[in-house]
Amino acid sequence: MFLLTDYLRYTPVLVLQSASFVAAWLLLLLGRSVLHMQLMELCYSVTMAARIAYSSYIFSLVRPARYQRMAGYSRSAALLGVFTSSVLGQLLVSAAGVPFSTLNLASLGLLCCSLLLALFLRRPRRSLFFNRDAAARRGAAASELARMNPGAARGAWRDWTPARVLRELGATAHSPQLRLWSLWWVFNSAAYYLIVYYVHILWNVVHPTADSASVYNGGADAASTLLGAITSFSAGFVKIRWALWAKLVIAGVTAAQAALVFLMYSTNNIWLCYLAFVLFRGAYQFLVPIATFQIASSLSKELCALVFGVNTFLATVLKTIITLIVSDKRGLGLPVHSQFFIYFVYFLVLFGVYLLGALVVVLRHFRDGRRAPQPPALSPAEEKAMQPLATLEQSLQPEAKA
Numbered sequence: 001m002f003l004l005t006d007y008l009r010y011t012p013v014l015v016l017q018s019a020s021f022v023a024a025w026l027l028l029l030l031g032r033s034v035l036h037m038q039l040m041e042l043c044y045s046v047t048m049a050a051r052i053a054y055s056s057y058i059f060s061l062v063r064p065a066r067y068q069r070m071a072g073y074s075r076s077a078a079l080l081g082v083f084t085s086s087v088l089g090q091l092l093v094s095a096a097g098v099p100f101s102t103l104n105l106a107s108l109g110l111l112c113c114s115l116l117l118a119l120f121l122r123r124p125r126r127s128l129f130f131n132r133d134a135a136a137r138r139g140a141a142a143s144e145l146a147r148m149n150p151g152a153a154r155g156a157w158r159d160w161t162p163a164r165v166l167r168e169l170g171a172t173a174h175s176p177q178l179r180l181w182s183l184w185w186v187f188n189s190a191a192y193y194l195i196v197y198y199v200h201i202l203w204n205v206v207h208p209t210a211d212s213a214s215v216y217n218g219g220a221d222a223a224s225t226l227l228g229a230i231t232s233f234s235a236g237f238v239k240i241r242w243a244l245w246a247k248l249v250i251a252g253v254t255a256a257q258a259a260l261v262f263l264m265y266s267t268n269n270i271w272l273c274y275l276a277f278v279l280f281r282g283a284y285q286f287l288v289p290i291a292t293f294q295i296a297s298s299l300s301k302e303l304c305a306l307v308f309g310v311n312t313f314l315a316t317v318l319k320t321i322i323t324l325i326v327s328d329k330r331g332l333g334l335p336v337h338s339q340f341f342i343y344f345v346y347f348l349v350l351f352g353v354y355l356l357g358a359l360v361v362v363l364r365h366f367r368d369g370r371r372a373p374q375p376p377a378l379s380p381a382e383e384k385a386m387q388p389l390a391t392l393e394q395s396l397q398p399e400a401k402a
Helices: 002-008 011-030 034-049 051-060 064-094 100-119 144-148 161-172 176-206 217-235 242-266 270-296 301-326 336-370 380-401
Strands: none
Touching (some): 002 011, 011 034, 011 100, 034 051, 064 217, 176 217, 176 270, 242 270, 270 301
16 A cells, blocks of 8 residues: 555545545445445455555655654644544533434544545655656665665666665664564554454443443543543653663553553453553553654655554554454454453563563663773872873863963
């Protein structure tokens, strides 16, 4: 989808995303069979895969100096949309008694509005790989890999876009921070989205009721989104040596996530379950902008969207494997409570791995610090010989200051 987005210059894929989302919602509302729901999931998967077109399109419209600000704007817009819809939906259900079917129709109407907006978006004349301007094709704006390897052999196959993408991606894969945060993105995101998808089923088991006015799932979603926005914003002010402390920070956040998942698994109090989910989501959102910055700082602008797409794809593959093993009827087919215990063990294992890696990094750092070469000790005769030089140096300092 990333390469297709770049080749078609963004807006056709944005229209495809909106249209597939409308189709998914129509099937959700009108479908009456398992086949209809499977087609709905297919349309939804196209929608999710095409999300990369939005971020790529936003960055294609502005100068590189404004990338960080635009990333903040787009993330804030997404969080504001989730927060607004959660609060509005909760108020309509709890206060006005609006049925869920009416909320689904309202969602369909908003999706149709987004489709109309996508039709009027301006189509850029260039993109990162396939549609570079004439100066870039003549070599006036060489890629970062070309600048790093000016003597590399040129050939038609080397200038082929997929080959160039893979070559540049391989050149950046040696960065330890890139590997660390990409692995975090894959393993943590897979479990995070499993929690988000199945927590509503867990809430229904913990607090079964037919009275929709007493269900506050939308409020929990709104609170978790608001906390996620706060933690994401605060993460931008964390200034530490990430090369040294990154694994320890990840281990601490992962330990908190494991404890919160265990609380959701073990409690029979719906409010404690809500609270644990809100804190769990806030902890994940705290690390997302840090991971984004650490990954982006290791890459050229051409590769950012591709690497994020690859990481998300690998997370989806892992999530699918876990789903097939844990919840699918062809696997273990566990009930939702048992699934959350599996997720607790999953986060516990991740915590152990990150903690072990953090200890290795910290111990190696202090060991190397102790082994740093010290200035040789002077003998008494050498110290006595150095005293006149020290006196002369002190006498020259006022002149130097003057």
